[in-house]
Amino acid sequence: MPKHIFRLLALLVGALIVAVVLKGLLTDGSFYRFGHYRAQSVPEIAALTPVLQTSAYCKDCHAERVKQWSENAHKVVNCETCHGPALGHPKDRKMPIPEDSVKLCTLCHEAMPARPDTQPQINVAKHAKGRQCVLCHNPHEP
Numbered sequence: 001m002p003k004h005i006f007r008l009l010a011l012l013v014g015a016l017i018v019a020v021v022l023k024g025l026l027t028d029g030s031f032y033r034f035g036h037y038r039a040q041s042v043p044e045i046a047a048l049t050p051v052l053q054t055s056a057y058c059k060d061c062h063a064e065r066v067k068q069w070s071e072n073a074h075k076v077v078n079c080e081t082c083h084g085p086a087l088g089h090p091k092d093r094k095m096p097i098p099e100d101s102v103k104l105c106t107l108c109h110e111a112m113p114a115r116p117d118t119q120p121q122i123n124v125a126k127h128a129k130g131r132q133c134v135l136c137h138n139p140h141e142p
């Protein structure tokens with residue numbers, strides 16, 4: 001065999017051996033237990049603490065707000081959709097009060113052809129004329 005072909009083959013075989021050894025070392029033990037993924041990732045993800053606490057969590061401390069909210073149209077919008085995740089509140093975390101209601105409310109109420117008719121839509125610029133939505137609408141009783 002010509003020398004240069006032999007060198008080429010030796011290089012390829014060497015690379016193959018390195019690849020097989022590295023694959024054995026780097027593949028997690030639980031890979032392929034159930035399929036083409038790391039089986040251990042499922043319990044790992046399930047063990048994380050959810051940052052969202054749901055609106056029921058607010059009830060004991062903000063009873064009045066929850067009552068108002070649950071009797072009006074925005075009961076379909078969770079408290080945390082507007083106020084952010086509540087994990088750690090009130091002990092370690094202050095909940096933000098949205099400052100720019102135009103920015104917040106536009107996310108869901110700006111008229112768009114693809115939006116369902118059940119979601120009330122307005123032309124924000126024409127409707128609000130630059131004023132804050134909370135000037136006229138109570139976000140918990142819109």
Ligand code: HEC
Binds near residue numbers: 054057062079089093
């Ligand atoms: C264990 C009682 C408790 C629970 C449960 C709780 N809060 Fe609070 N919340 C407080 C207290 C006390 C304050 C006032 C101190 C502070 O600003 O952190 C507060 C303040 C707030 C504020 C700011 C009000 C202001 O005037 O600064 C918002 C907004 C808020 N909470 C929203 C929520 C939402 C939304 C939930 C449910 C996801 C919730 N809270 C659950 C006790 C609670």
Ligand code: HEC
Binds near residue numbers: 065082
């Ligand atoms: C559609 C968005 C939205 C939802 C849903 C919402 N909030 Fe608010 N919340 C606001 C905005 C905006 C303000 C500030 C109002 C203002 O500036 O007049 C506010 C203010 C507050 C405040 C502080 C000032 C106040 O009025 O007492 C508390 C506490 C609060 N919300 C709790 C809640 C709780 C509890 C829920 C669920 C039951 C909830 N919010 C759901 C948008 C929302």
Ligand code: HEC
Binds near residue numbers: 104108134
């Ligand atoms: C996450 C999406 C979302 C956000 C953010 C949101 N809304 Fe809504 N809003 C809705 C939906 C959905 C409805 C219709 C609920 C229904 O009728 O079932 C609604 C209903 C309304 C209505 C009609 C109320 C009625 O009784 O018919 C008004 C007014 C309104 N929202 C104003 C606001 C204002 C002001 C803000 C900002 C403080 C805001 N919305 C933020 C989703 C949102």
Ligand code: HEC
Binds near residue numbers: 120122132
């Ligand atoms: C100057 C007061 C005022 C301001 C500011 C205002 N609105 Fe309104 N909004 C009204 C009144 C009054 C109505 C009911 C009559 C109507 O439909 O025009 C209404 C109706 C609505 C409706 C229901 C429309 C429907 O088809 O049922 C939505 C959604 C709404 N507003 C969202 C907003 C949002 C989002 C903002 C901020 C960008 C805002 N509004 C700012 C006074 C106001």
